Amino acid sequence: MPTLVDLTRTMDPENRARVHESFKALETVIAPRIQYLSPESGGLERMMSIFGCQASDLPDGEGWGEDMLTEMNTHCGTHVDAPLHSGRLIEGKPARTISDISLDELFRPGMVLDVRRWVKPGAAIPIEGLQAAIEATGREIQDGDAVLIRTGQERYTMADAEYYNYPGMTGDGTRFLTSLGASILGTDALAWDRPFPVMRRAFEETGDPAQIWDGHFAIRDKEAFIVQQLTNLAALPPTGFTVGFFPLKLPRTSAAPARVVAFLGD
Template structure:
């Protein structure tokens, strides 16, 4: 496989202080605690939630007795798959089964299915990115689960819509976060959230196959963790 790789595309958002997160999460802090010139080595202290930047979810995230990340073999977090161009999408628009149906003959059992909405163009502390992004309806989550993929990725902060409230924005949907997550998680299908650069995989096509890696930190007992995602073309 590696002998035929023509291009590697980074699909990950950065981790640094004050990057956009779910608005009710504490801000990310990356602090340099030691400097090589002074201390003989450089080291940083990082404070963030486990579901920060590009990350994967495990069943425990929504299912009380669900599997944790470390209960999956490492090959769960890599595999062949396909990017689907779902653009254009409107702010806070739910993704529906009819958005996926044109591609159904191209999706194979066990695929990593990546959904390109173009929402990484809004990346930053914008209301569009952190609260008014497209998301999976309960119907499409179930529809995707029935296709039996290995994972479902999206270039928005979550597969679920914003249902919380902050001073500048109330809920944008009455579709519960569990409705978007559980059909996947109860079938051991891994959500991959906060991807970027899926358009670079598509290169103008409506869909394109690639090989994807999205390994999380080896965090035991967890319902999710940040990941470094990338694609081989």
């Protein structure tokens, strides 16, 4: 049996209260709100209403457990971006949605690029750092690989301002990885690109629209699936494992929360 390593962040509603004040707009991509209907209260009331019974009619006077999710973005928690997230046309063809992607495309050989030595908070991850990290794995990126970027963001919590000032990928860096064959691009950071304030400042200073969300827009040139908010990358070897990215089966969406699991060994 293979060893399973969970790379998925828990979408804990309590983390919404921990989001730094400057980033409250991101609450819906951190976690949903959850209304817990327990067997002795909300679940009991639901069963009595549905079945027209009394609590005394049910085992131990209890109903079922049930939970209501609200205020949840399709990009919530650890999630897979479908190509549609980056635009209507990808490689000149209509962009695929989550429901267009087959599971075999999301069960791929993986490799971890540990770029911690080459990154700075809020700055672009340099291509030379990516190259060095690839060399450190002992093999080249192959067609269809899932390439997971370890930036070191796991050392911060959502209450830390540093959590939101993560190293990010540029368009050039993204195209570098896809040109080598990577079809899944993952990161342990909150997002794939540089932080929004960093990109906005660069755009305002230069007037260059290429500074805006260039990491995501790069897959318009060559299709890839971007996965964000990974965790536990430190538990993986550089290569020699397979990763399953299992998104919720939602129709026609630009993303879906996913359970991401690495399979090590036999």
